[in-house]
Amino acid sequence: MTDTKTKTREIPAAINLTPAAEQRIADLMAKAPDDAIGVKLSTPRRGCSGLAYSVDYITEEVPFDEKIVTPGGLFYVDGGSVLYLIGSTMDWVEDDFTAGFVFENPNAKGACGCGESFTV
Numbered sequence: 001m002t003d004t005k006t007k008t009r010e011i012p013a014a015i016n017l018t019p020a021a022e023q024r025i026a027d028l029m030a031k032a033p034d035d036a037i038g039v040k041l042s043t044p045r046r047g048c049s050g051l052a053y054s055v056d057y058i059t060e061e062v063p064f065d066e067k068i069v070t071p072g073g074l075f076y077v078d079g080g081s082v083l084y085l086i087g088s089t090m091d092w093v094e095d096d097f098t099a100g101f102v103f104e105n106p107n108a109k110g111a112c113g114c115g116e117s118f119t120v
Contacts, residue, residue, distance in 0.1 A: 013068050014082045016089045024092035026072020035059045038074030043081040
C-alpha cells in the first residue's frame with residue numbers, strides 16, 4: 001500500500017472583480033451603515049429578460065453564499081445566484097452620463113435592450 005497525501009488546491013472565485021469594482025466596494029464600505037458587514041451580489045427575478053443584477057449591503061453572512069475578500073471589504077455572491085454567475089467579470093464604469101457595475105457574463109444567453117436584465 002502506498003502512502004497517499006491529500007492534495008488541496010485553491011478554488012477560484014465564482015466571479016472576478018476588476019480593480020475598479022474592488023475600489024467601488026471599498027467606497028461603498030467606507031460609507032456603509034454601521035451594521036453592514038459587506039456588499040452582496042444577487043440575481044433576483046425581474047426585468048423584461050428574467051434575471052437582474054442587484055448589489056446591496058448585508059448585515060450577516062448566509063450559509064452557502066460565496067465570500068470574496070477584497071482590499072476594501074467583504075463581497076458576497078448569493079448562493080442561489082452562483083450558477084448564473086460562474087466565470088463572470090464585474091467592473092465599475094463611470095462616464096459623463098452613467099455610473100454603475102457592468103457584468104461580462106458568459107452564462108447569459110440574452111439581455112434586454114437596456115441591459116438591466118438577462119436570461120440564462
